Amino acid sequence: MKKQPELNIQKAALYSIVINALQIMAVCALAGFILSDRMNQSLRGPLGDIVVLLLAAVVSWGAFMDIREAYRAGKLSFKLDGLNETVTQMSDLNIALRAQRHDFLNHLQVVYSLIEMGEYEEANRYIEQVYGDIQSLSQALKTACAPVNALLRAKMAEASQRGITVESSVHAVWDQLPLPAWEMCRVLSNLIDNAMDALEGTQEARLWISLNEDVKSYSFEIKNTGPAIPEKTQSSIFEAGFSGKGEGRGMGLYIARETMRAENGDLTVESNDQFTAFRGFLPKPLKGKDEEAIGIRQ
Numbered sequence: 001m002k003k004q005p006e007l008n009i010q011k012a013a014l015y016s017i018v019i020n021a022l023q024i025m026a027v028c029a030l031a032g033f034i035l036s037d038r039m040n041q042s043l044r045g046p047l048g049d050i051v052v053l054l055l056a057a058v059v060s061w062g063a064f065m066d067i068r069e070a071y072r073a074g075k076l077s078f079k080l081d082g083l084n085e086t087v088t089q090m091s092d093l094n095i096a097l098r099a100q101r102h103d104f105l106n107h108l109q110v111v112y113s114l115i116e117m118g119e120y121e122e123a124n125r126y127i128e129q130v131y132g133d134i135q136s137l138s139q140a141l142k143t144a145c146a147p148v149n150a151l152l153r154a155k156m157a158e159a160s161q162r163g164i165t166v167e168s169s170v171h172a173v174w175d176q177l178p179l180p181a182w183e184m185c186r187v188l189s190n191l192i193d194n195a196m197d198a199l200e201g202t203q204e205a206r207l208w209i210s211l212n213e214d215v216k217s218y219s220f221e222i223k224n225t226g227p228a229i230p231e232k233t234q235s236s237i238f239e240a241g242f243s244g245k246g247e248g249r250g251m252g253l254y255i256a257r258e259t260m261r262a263e264n265g266d267l268t269v270e271s272n273d274q275f276t277a278f279r280g281f282l283p284k285p286l287k288g289k290d291e292e293a294i295g296i297r298q
Contacts, residue, residue: 143211144175151185152209155192164196164205172213178263178285187259187267190252191222191278198226198276217265219281229271237269256280 107126114123143149152168159166177184192209199205208223229237240254257267265282 142170142172144173145177145181145184147181147185148174148188148211151189155189155196156209159192159196159207162196162200162205164199164207166207166209169208169210169212172211172218174211174213174218176285177218178282179259183259187256187280188220188222190256191280194252195222195224195226195276195278199224202226213284215284217281217283219279221277221279223275223277225275227276228273229269229276234269234271238267 111123111127114120114126156166156168174184192207195207199207202225204225206225208221210221210223212219212221238253238257240251253267260267260280260282263282265280267278267280270277270279
């Protein structure tokens with residue numbers, strides 16, 4: 001059975017905008033030509049001019065409406081792509097959290113059995129080991145944003161399973177992010193997944209996750225010890241469709257940066273032989289006295 005071609009809404013919207021823009025220019029040129037002295041003078045006159053102008057206005061208005069709707073369709077398609085990716089990431093997060101719950105119940109069962117058999121020293125050692133693991137994961141539970149906390153905990157557990165040493169540094173509350181929590185999770189998830197993929201097969205796999213904030217902005221850094229990104233490639237990795245992972249990939253970094261820039265923030269990369277770091281920031285929204293102070297200075 002022949003495979004049906006996939007519908008690319010963004011490409012269709014772009015084609016629609018270009019075609020209708022050409023239509024508007026053609027109609028305007030035709031109207032100007034008809035009303036010029038080059039045409040038969042019998043077509044001239046107030047009534048003819050009005051008819052031609054009305055026809056040009058109707059066609060131009062229709063083309064303008066098509067352009068507007070095509071533009072909206074393109075933006076909607078972009079958001080839907082992001083939502084689909086987020087749903088997949090949240091599904092993976094749910095699976096990871098369920099796996100952690102299962103592990104926790106297993107730990108309780110082991111401790112209970114050791115105590116029941118009177119192996120108190122062994123139970124104590126087991127509890128100390130499990131407690132250390134829980135403490136390392138709990139470092140991610142310091143923000144006021146529950147979805148971000150859950151995401152970081154799941155990603156840190158996944159990194160541990162993949163043999164990656166993770167260090168987290170959370171010096172932020174993140175209680176009033178200027179964008180929805182699920183969008184922030186999408187950005188962080190893309191960056192952490194890329195960092196873990198880059199560490200596959202490396203001898204010393206280390207990942208640093210840092211969340212910060214100050215008076216003016218929220219910021220984060222996702223850094224790893226994977227191979228350096230070539231300097232020529234660094235200027236292209238944020239472009240839509242660019243990927244070293246094969247066809248159909250390459251939207252993650254593009255969506256992440258566009259998400260940050262939509263809120264007047266940004267996402268940058270630094271890569272060398274020692275580390276690769278993605279750094280992002282979001283300005284805090286101005287409120288109350290801050291807005292008044294800016295108004296006075298202006």
